[in-house]
Amino acid sequence: MAELTAVKNNTPLDNAKRSAVSIIANAVIILFSISCLFPVIWMLYSSFKEQKEFNNNVISLPKSLYLGNYANVIGRQDANLFRAIGNSFWTTLIAILFIVLFGFITGYILGRTKFKLNRIVYSMFLLGMLIPIHSLMVPVYVLFRRFNLTDSLNGLAVPYIAFGLPIAIFLVESYIKGIPVSIEEAASIDGASFHRTLFTIIMPMCRPILSAVAVIQTFSTWNEFSFALVLISNAKKRTVPLEIAMLKGQYSSNYPQIFATMLLAMVPAIVFYFVFRRQVMKGMVAGAVKG
DSSP: OHHHHHHHHOOHHHHHHHHHHHHHHHHHHHHHHHHHHHHHHHHHHHTTSOHHHHHHOSSSOOSSOOOHHHHHHHHOSSOOHHHHHHHHHHHHHHHHHHHHHHHHHHHHHHHHOOOTTHHHHHHHHHHGGGSOGGGGHHHHHHHHHHTTOTTOHHHHHHHHHHHHHHHHHHHHHHHHTTSOHHHHHHHHHTTOOHHHHIIIIIHHHTHHHHHHHHHHHHHHHHTOOHHHHHHOOOGGGOOHHHHHHTTSOSSOOOHHHHHHHHHHHHHHHHHHHHHHHHHHHHHHHHHHHHO
16 A cells, blocks of 8 residues: 555656756766866867967867977976886885885774773874874974985885875774674684784785775875975985976976876876776775775
């Protein structure tokens, strides 16, 4: 009877309202998607313009494909984009390895062990997400200058690790709580040591969330500008954001050439995302369910 009543109440007017709501919702999503994609598309076709053509009309499509911007970026003597990509890759690699390792171990300890200061320590790590990095520029520079860590790619990775750990610990700690303790108890009964259980049983089970952490922090580290600007002054140690910033002149800028540089610098990050996109989706979904 309830089903028949529901069918009777489902009038054509109700169907029309649902269709209208669905159309409006889809239209909003499409417009939002276009607003996100248009800047990238605009950069792409603008990179094939000459500077004069770009200055005449910044929105119009190029009259012909001008490859000089890409040739100038690759052949510049005062800047080396590929060296900057290598520097960013090395710094990002070091930062991600330590963020994933320390974030996993710390998140596991806070999620599994019970001690008096557990929540206090956890809260202190989370407070790290609320500290603006610009408020620490001067003390970080003074500290790094004292220990001769400026103009060092390994030293540049240190603040990246420090600011990447809070979100990693937050995600891992929430995920660990969703893993049954009985798995570790069974491993202990079988004679597995703590370290073996941690790194051969629990860590592989946390692979989805660790992959998500790695990808999130990769993009954050790859695009970081402030610490790189303060701690790196040697032209040979510049990262990608610094190299792009150096292309901007004091009074004028060749924006098509800057766009070409930005697009070339985006290629490694885009390739990395498409290779690991499935792990990112699994990690996000698993993190939402476990948390």
